[in-house]
Amino acid sequence: MTVLPLLMILAVLAAAGFILGRQRALALAGGETKKLHSLPAYYGWHAAIMAFVPAFFALIAWLLIQPFFIESAALSHLPASVLEDSTSSTLAMSDVRKIAAGLDNAVYQGALTETDIDALNASEGDLRAFFGTVGVALASPVSPEVLSAAKQYRETVASASIVRAVVILLIAVAALAWALKLTAPDFWARNRVEKVVLWLLMLASLIAILTTVGIIWSLLSESFNFFSQYPIGDFFFGLTWNPKFGGGSDLGFIPLFWGTIYITIIALLVAVPLGLFAAIYLAEYASRRTRAWVKPMIEVIAGIPTVVYGLFALITVGPFLRDFFSAPMGLGNSAASVMTAGIVIGLLNIPFISSLSDDIINAVPQSLRDGAFGLGSTKSETIRQVVLPAALPGIAGAILMGASRAIGETMIVVMGAGAAAKLSLNPFEAMTTMTVKIVGQLTGDTDFNSPETLVAFALGMTLFVITLLLNVMAVWIVRKYREQYE
Amino acid sequence: MSDISANGPVGGPASAPGKPKVSIIGQSARMKARNRTESIFKVLGLSAILFSLAVLALMLFTIFRDGTSAFFQTKATFPITLSAEVIDPAGNRNRDDLAKQTTMTYNKVINEAFLAALAANGIKTDDVPQKEITEMISKGAAGELRADVLADPALVGQTIEPSIVLGGRIDGYMKGRVTRESAERDSNVTLGQLDLADRMKEAGMLATVWNWDFVTNTDSSDTRPETAGLGVAILGSAYMMFLVLIMCVPVGVAASIYLEEFAPKNRWTDLIEVNIANLAAVPSIVYGILGLAIFINVMGGQMGVEALKMSASLVGALVLSLQTLPTIIIATRSAIRAVPPSIRDAALGIGASKMQTVFHHVLPLAMPGILTGTILGLASALGETAPLLLIGMVAFVANYPSAPWEGGFSDPATALPVQVYSWASRSDPAFIERSNGAIIVLLVFLLIMNLTAIFLRRKFERRW
Numbered sequence: 041m042t043v044l045p046l047l048m049i050l051a052v053l054a055a056a057g058f059i060l061g062r063q064r065a066l067a068l069a070g071g072e073t074k075k076l077h078s079l080p081a082y083y084g085w086h087a088a089i090m091a092f093v094p095a096f097f098a099l100i101a102w103l104l105i106q107p108f109f110i111e112s113a114a115l116s117h118l119p120a121s122v123l124e125d126s127t128s129s130t131l132a133m134s135d136v137r138k139i140a141a142g143l144d145n146a147v148y149q150g151a152l153t154e155t156d157i158d159a160l161n162a163s164e165g166d167l168r169a170f171f172g173t174v175g176v177a178l179a180s181p182v183s184p185e186v187l188s189a190a191k192q193y194r195e196t197v198a199s200a201s202i203v204r205a206v207v208i209l210l211i212a213v214a215a216l217a218w219a220l221k222l223t224a225p226d227f228w229a230r231n232r233v234e235k236v237v238l239w240l241l242m243l244a245s246l247i248a249i250l251t252t253v254g255i256i257w258s259l260l261s262e263s264f265n266f267f268s269q270y271p272i273g274d275f276f277f278g279l280t281w282n283p284k285f286g287g288g289s290d291l292g293f294i295p296l297f298w299g300t301i302y303i304t305i306i307a308l309l310v311a312v313p314l315g316l317f318a319a320i321y322l323a324e325y326a327s328r329r330t331r332a333w334v335k336p337m338i339e340v341i342a343g344i345p346t347v348v349y350g351l352f353a354l355i356t357v358g359p360f361l362r363d364f365f366s367a368p369m370g371l372g373n374s375a376a377s378v379m380t381a382g383i384v385i386g387l388l389n390i391p392f393i394s395s396l397s398d399d400i401i402n403a404v405p406q407s408l409r410d411g412a413f414g415l416g417s418t419k420s421e422t423i424r425q426v427v428l429p430a431a432l433p434g435i436a437g438a439i440l441m442g443a444s445r446a447i448g449e450t451m452i453v454v455m456g457a458g459a460a461a462k463l464s465l466n467p468f469e470a471m472t473t474m475t476v477k478i479v480g481q482l483t484g485d486t487d488f489n490s491p492e493t494l495v496a497f498a499l500g501m502t503l504f505v506i507t508l509l510l511n512v513m514a515v516w517i518v519r520k521y522r523e524q525y526e
Numbered sequence: 527m528s529d530i531s532a533n534g535p536v537g538g539p540a541s542a543p544g545k546p547k548v549s550i551i552g553q554s555a556r557m558k559a560r561n562r563t564e565s566i567f568k569v570l571g572l573s574a575i576l577f578s579l580a581v582l583a584l585m586l587f588t589i590f591r592d593g594t595s596a597f598f599q600t601k602a603t604f605p606i607t608l609s610a611e612v613i614d615p616a617g618n619r620n621r622d623d624l625a626k627q628t629t630m631t632y633n634k635v636i637n638e639a640f641l642a643a644l645a646a647n648g649i650k651t652d653d654v655p656q657k658e659i660t661e662m663i664s665k666g667a668a669g670e671l672r673a674d675v676l677a678d679p680a681l682v683g684q685t686i687e688p689s690i691v692l693g694g695r696i697d698g699y700m701k702g703r704v705t706r707e708s709a710e711r712d713s714n715v716t717l718g719q720l721d722l723a724d725r726m727k728e729a730g731m732l733a734t735v736w737n738w739d740f741v742t743n744t745d746s747s748d749t750r751p752e753t754a755g756l757g758v759a760i761l762g763s764a765y766m767m768f769l770v771l772i773m774c775v776p777v778g779v780a781a782s783i784y785l786e787e788f789a790p791k792n793r794w795t796d797l798i799e800v801n802i803a804n805l806a807a808v809p810s811i812v813y814g815i816l817g818l819a820i821f822i823n824v825m826g827g828q829m830g831v832e833a834l835k836m837s838a839s840l841v842g843a844l845v846l847s848l849q850t851l852p853t854i855i856i857a858t859r860s861a862i863r864a865v866p867p868s869i870r871d872a873a874l875g876i877g878a879s880k881m882q883t884v885f886h887h888v889l890p891l892a893m894p895g896i897l898t899g900t901i902l903g904l905a906s907a908l909g910e911t912a913p914l915l916l917i918g919m920v921a922f923v924a925n926y927p928s929a930p931w932e933g934g935f936s937d938p939a940t941a942l943p944v945q946v947y948s949w950a951s952r953s954d955p956a957f958i959e960r961s962n963g964a965i966i967v968l969l970v971f972l973l974i975m976n977l978t979a980i981f982l983r984r985k986f987e988r989r990w
Contacts, residue, residue: 044931103831104829107828107829107831108829134827137832141832230879234879234880234881237881238784238788238881240780241780241781241783241784241788242784242788243780244776244777244778244780244781244784245780245781245784245785245789245798246798247777247781247851248781248798248801248802248805248851248852248855249797249798249801251805251816251848251851252801252804252805254816254820254848255808255812255813255815255816257820258815258816258818258819258820259812259815259819261819262819313574314574314577314578315574316574317570317571317573317574317575318571318574318575318578320571321568321571321572321574321575322575324571325568325571325572334575334579337579337582338575338578338579340582341578341582343905343906343972343976344582344585344909344969344972345908345909345910345911345943345968345972346909346911346912347909347911347943347944347946347947347965348585348589348909348946348965348968348969349585350947350950351589351946351950351961351962351965352585352588352589354950355588355592355950355958356584356585356588387578387581390578391578418560418561418563418564419564419567419568420563420564420567420568421560421563421564423567424567441807444807445807445809447809448808448809448810448811448812449809450809450810450811450911450912451911451912451947454912454947455947455950455951475809475811475912478811478815478916479811479912479915479916482814482815482818482916483915483916483918483920488823496815497815497819500811500812500815503809503811503812504808504809504812507807507808507809508804508807508808511804511807512804515803
């Protein structure tokens with residue numbers, strides 16, 4: 041029995057538990073609700089939770105642990121030479137799993153029966169071609185050991201899923217029975233239900249922590265793997281980026297870092313003046329009605345998916361810049377360029393900078409403005425000489441956050457910046473960034489354990505650290521500034 | 527200051543000795559300069575806004591200009607006789623036997639019918655080689671006709687008049703994308719074919735019509751842009767949105783309730799808070815790396831969970847859920863915080879437990895805010911592309927994922943924004959039209975979601 045029907049049965053059991061628990065409590069109290077410690081529904085909830093929650097967690101634990109046992113059973117069929125190092129045994133195991141899936145498919149499509157499978161022999165006929173016909177592509181011919189391991193694997197999985205269903209349902213029924221036994225008029229059902237709910241709520245808030253742990257773990261483990269194959273100094277200080285299929289690649293980080301920084305600088309040169317002026321106008325000049333209309337319209341810019349901006353960069357901005365600026369000025373004739381990507385990322389960041397700055401400008405106390413007006417300043421003088429200096433730390437924070445977003449932006453640079461890793465000052469040349477190369481190296485066809493692929497994790501880790509530092513710094517600056525006027 | 531100083535020593539050139547005195551009602555030159563700066567400053571602010579909005583408008587304009595035509599397709603209508611001897615040699619109308627005839631057979635049938643129809647309509651064809659004439663028909667047309675016949679074997683032996691999709695270049699010529707000049711440089715189309723297309727149009731054999739296939743078809747190979755559709759992408763996006771909704775929203779709301787109402791103020795909860803704030807700022811591509819390393823390599827590969835594999839919408843949904851979680855938590859927490867403490871005090875005062883207060887009073891009152899935040903979170907998840915590239919959703923998927931109860935969540939699928947990217951990166955310019963068309967579909971979905979959010983906010987927003 042697969043997991044989905046099992047979960048459905050558990051849900052049905054829980055629903056039955058609710059009705060049973062509630063009715064039993066009412067029956068024991070002789071129908072008089074006031075004799076019960078808790079409201080009748082809580083007895084129902086108690087039974088439902090008992091039926092569902094322990095069985096559910098047991099199921100999850102089973103799913104996590106089962107593969108280890110089944111694999112060790114299947115691996116015992118493989119020759120000792122395969123098991124010696126971990127890479128070859130992982131590969132063999134994935135073959136075993138694929139063949140088992142192929143056998144399942146064959147049975148499902150009616151190409152084989154269970155007795156055929158028992159009689160299946162690796163030395164007869166071309167099994168690899170056969171598995172191809174049932175939709176399982178294998179890299180190498182099927183060896184007898186792998187085939188018998190796959191048969192064993194299938195049988196264990198099949199019997200394990202039956203045992204699993206029985207065990208899980210037994211747990212659910214037993215817990216439900218126990219819950220019903222506990223049910224009595226003086227049983228504190230509400231308190232118990234609330235305790236479990238509180239635990240569940242807490243568990244949910246831990247997922248955020250787990251995500252961070254998962255991110256850091258996935259980045260770190262594969263980065264270590266990379267640095268064990270490629271010297272760390274050559275990565276961080278290498279000046280050339282030239283991955284090759286056959287190995288012997290140069291994977292220097294500096295050109296990618298330069299491309300990223302260059303694009304970010306251009307993006308900020310576009311986004312900061314436009315965003316800041318827009319924020320100043322909205323906060324200081326615009327009437328309430330204009331503000332109510334214009335602000336959401338600017339926010340639409342941020343609501344459009346980045347891939348749309350990527351296409352805009354690719355087919356509109358890039359060719360425009362090439363035909364009207366870079367080609368006439370003799371600076372190159374590539375539509376994909378640092379300038380293209382930078383300008384478009386800048387446009388995308390306008391609403392971000394403007395809404396953050398808007399908040400910050402609004403947080404500057406009115407008394408400062410009144411003081412400046414009282415001394416005879418015009419509005420723009422007040423803004424330039426009083427409001428902006430007062431808001432400066434907050435605006436700096438907003439700019440840092442904008443920089444962090446520009447550094448982490450992916451689709452626009454993938455489509456608008458090009459793929460050539462170069463160290464150049466010409467903004468009309470195609471250059472590339474860390475995010476482009478993460479996508480490039482991880483979507484290619486290279487072997488997963490080669491440095492050319494693993495470098496993406498090192499890049500990802502660097503990206504994560506840089507953006508995290510920028511954000512922490514920005515939040516710290518903004519918080520410090522806020523306290524100033526509170 | 528400025529008006530009074532007109533006579534003073536700081537009054538600037540206007541008050542210099544020997545010059546005529548200036549009225550204190552008029553502006554001094556310095557004041558004029560200051561006022562000029564003032565208006566320049568104001569105009570700068572206004573033009574920043576106008577410029578941003580103009581660029582937005584330009585972008586939307588180019589998308590609609592280039593994309594609307596993707597919803598129309600040039601098709602030719604002519605009678606095709608599905609002769610039983612050719613299509614059903616076994617003669618029993620059995621679906622399995624019919625399936626033995628490949629698209630090659632149907633291709634021949636269509637080609638012959640096409641040439642016959644041209645002759646019957648009296649369209650001059652002698653200046654175009656026969657091979658070029660038949661090449662005008664899309665390579666996907668035979669497959670469509672075959673699918674029609676397999677779906678309804680009773681068609682065998684009849685003469686039907688289907689709309690046959692024409693090739694991408696002919697389509698482009700009818701829509702004005704392909705010109706005679708560009709056709710001369712193009713090896714995929716000849717001027718003779720274009721002339722013939724013009725003649726067919728005059729004879730009424732050919733028309734550019736509304737094309738639902740663009741929304742429902744699967745993706746197609748590089749040589750057949752005219753039959754490429756968004757079916758798999760829309761289905762994949764819908765699966766992912768559904769899964770994100772049922773995985774992310776309960777967890778997000780539960781976490782927010784805990785942090786806002788129950789969590790003790792200590793180092794541990796501070797850690798969770800900082801964590802959530804930082805997760806919201808992690809670049810989306812990092813979530814893609816997480817999905818690849820943990821969901822696909824470790825859980826799907828080493829631990830052997832079969833539902834988690836490359837390109838599966840389940841994996842995409844897991845990644846998007848983790849990415850959307852901070853957004854939903856932040857929105858939900860502010861909605862919960864907006865419920866005034868007096869509500870809680872009143873509930874607690876008449877004997878409700880803390881948990882009852884939260885679930886019976888605070889949560890229902892915060893619901894509009896939570897819903898709005900959820901919809902906006904889903905909208906941003908719908909447009910997310912980069913993490914999905916890393917978990918293989920950019921791969922070419924030729925088949926629709928099966929229904930959810932048949933394990934469709936772990937079938938390979940693509941997503942709308944990913945389809946935009948993968949079409950944009952193909953060489954044939956006809957795919958750029960499709961890419962823009964896909965953006966229009968995506969924007970329509972986003973618009974619906976955002977309007978719903980605005981509507982909910984307007985309708986249920988409460989000021990305490």
